[in-house]
Amino acid sequence: MAQQNQDNLQFSRFIELESIDSTNNYALDLVRAKNLTDRQSATLHGCTVFAHEQREGKGQRGKRRASAAGEKAQMSLILTPHPLKLHRQVVLSAIVGLAGRDVMAEKSGKEFYIKWPNDIYFQDRKAGGILIENIISGNDWKWAVAGIGLNINQTEFDPALPNPVSLKQIAGREFDCLELARELSIGFFNTFGNYFLGNASHPASRIPNPAPRTPHLLSEYNKHLYKRGQKVKLKKDNRVFEAVIKEVAENGQLIVETAIEERFDFGEIGFII
Numbered sequence: 425m426a427q428q429n430q431d432n433l434q435f436s437r438f439i440e441l442e443s444i445d446s447t448n449n450y451a452l453d454l455v456r457a458k459n460l461t462d463r464q465s466a467t468l469h470g471c472t473v474f475a476h477e478q479r480e481g482k483g484q485r486g487k488r489r490a491s492a493a494g495e496k497a498q499m500s501l502i503l504t505p506h507p508l509k510l511h512r513q514v515v516l517s518a519i520v521g522l523a524g525r526d527v528m529a530e531k532s533g534k535e536f537y538i539k540w541p542n543d544i545y546f547q548d549r550k551a552g553g554i555l556i557e558n559i560i561s562g563n564d565w566k567w568a569v570a571g572i573g574l575n576i577n578q579t580e581f582d583p584a585l586p587n588p589v590s591l592k593q594i595a596g597r598e599f600d601c602l603e604l605a606r607e608l609s610i611g612f613f614n615t616f617g618n619y620f621l622g623n624a625s626h627p628a629s630r631i632p633n634p635a636p637r638t639p640h641l642l643s644e645y646n647k648h649l650y651k652r653g654q655k656v657k658l659k660k661d662n663r664v665f666e667a668v669i670k671e672v673a674e675n676g677q678l679i680v681e682t683a684i685e686e687r688f689d690f691g692e693i694g695f696i697i
Contacts, residue, residue: 443478445478452557474498476493495575497572499571500570517554522645531591536551541678658696661692
């Protein structure tokens with residue numbers, strides 16, 4: 425098991441930790457370390473931080489979730505998004521969401537969906553969540569840390585969670601969280617690398633044995649978009665309304681149809697399930 429000493433800055437591609445407060449916090453500390461050389465920065469790109477136990481896992485809107493060892497595949501993927509610009513964050517969100525969805529679908533033989541912007545859903549139940557945290561300098565998107573938590577072997581959940589489900593409950597058997605995390609990491613960085621194959625200087629383009637190029641990333645994301653083409657109930661501030669989910673646009677907005685077409689940014693609306 426490779427636990428790294430942050431002081432000597434000798435990074436592996438896959439850091440495995442027994443217990444941590446948050447893999448995102450650990451990953452952010454790595455990329456915020458002072459006086460990183462260019463070589464150390466290049467080594468950090470493509471690194472995954474995995475924890476068997478997470479005491480204060482981060483969720484959207486500041487939520488904190490604890491998980492015991494063997495329950496979840498919880499990890500943080502570290503990457504430098506350059507030459508992606510900030511207005512193209514949907515690219516990263518789509519790749520992360522698809523990586524999580526694909527590994528759950530492959531292991532279970534069932535269909536999983538991505539609930540905008542990047543929760544992983546089975547039917548109407550949440551099987552995983554994603555939180556992307558960025559380090560930005562001016563208009564330069566320096567680093568992204570994509571935290572992923574997938575419900576793998578749980579059978580009991582926090583009562584505060586409205587609609588959780590685990591891979592074990594769906595497939596009827598237990599899974600190795602570490603193995604699943606490694607597969608997800610490989611799938612994500614292969615797809616991310618393929619997106620930049622035209623830029624040979626980008627670290628992601630040097631990933632060995634890349635998967636087939638994915639030219640229609642957003643189309644693939646929308647193909648697995650939760651409730652696409654269906655009428656759902658949404659809430660924006662004090663407004664509760666019904667709308668048909670159409671697709672996610674290139675700028676990351678969710679497009680829905682009420683009496684008219686409407687577009688929403690992340691955080692503007694919530695689903696009522």
